[in-house]
Amino acid sequence: MATAREYLLGVSIELERRRVAQEEPDNIKRGLELAAYFTHCQLQPAHLRIALRSAIQVFTKAGNAGSAAKFARKLLDLDPDPKIISMVRCCYFLQLVEYY
Numbered sequence: 001m002a003t004a005r006e007y008l009l010g011v012s013i014e015l016e017r018r019r020v021a022q023e024e025p026d027n028i029k030r031g032l033e034l035a036a037y038f039t040h041c042q043l044q045p046a047h048l049r050i051a052l053r054s055a056i057q058v059f060t061k062a063g064n065a066g067s068a069a070k071f072a073r074k075l076l077d078l079d080p081d082p083k084i085i086s087m088v089r090c091c092y093f094l095q096l097v098e099y100y
Contacts, residue, residue, distance in 0.1 A: 003042070010041035010051070017058075028062050035059065039071060049080050056088070 017034035020027055035058040038051045052075040059068035072088045080088070 006042040007047075010038055010043055010047075013038045013041070014051075014054075031058060032062055032064065032067075036067070039074070045078050049075060049078055049084075052078070053084070053088075 013034050017031055017038065020030050020034065024030070035055040039048070039055050041048075041051070043051065052071050055071045056068050056075065059065075059071065075088050076085065
């Protein structure tokens with residue numbers, strides 16, 4: 001039951017983020033909040049990887065390198081596919097350099 005609740009919450013958050021991005025493109029702050037909230041749902045690792053990749057993209061597009069790097073670090077901790085690892089490591093280190 002708890003798993004179903006987490007997935008329902010996650011899908012609701014993601015749908016709201018997409019709605020905000022489409023209908024209120026100037027409301028970047030709300031989109032970032034929703035992307036971050038989605039990463040806190042207790043999803044299976046494969047689905048959490050998708051949420052983290054989405055958050056990395058949204059935060060990078062918004063110019064928030066520090067938060068994108070934190071999501072990249074969390075994604076690397078989940079032991080993703082080797083192709084994703086190389087892409088995320090590159091982005092992670094570039095964002096860290098830009099952030100600091």
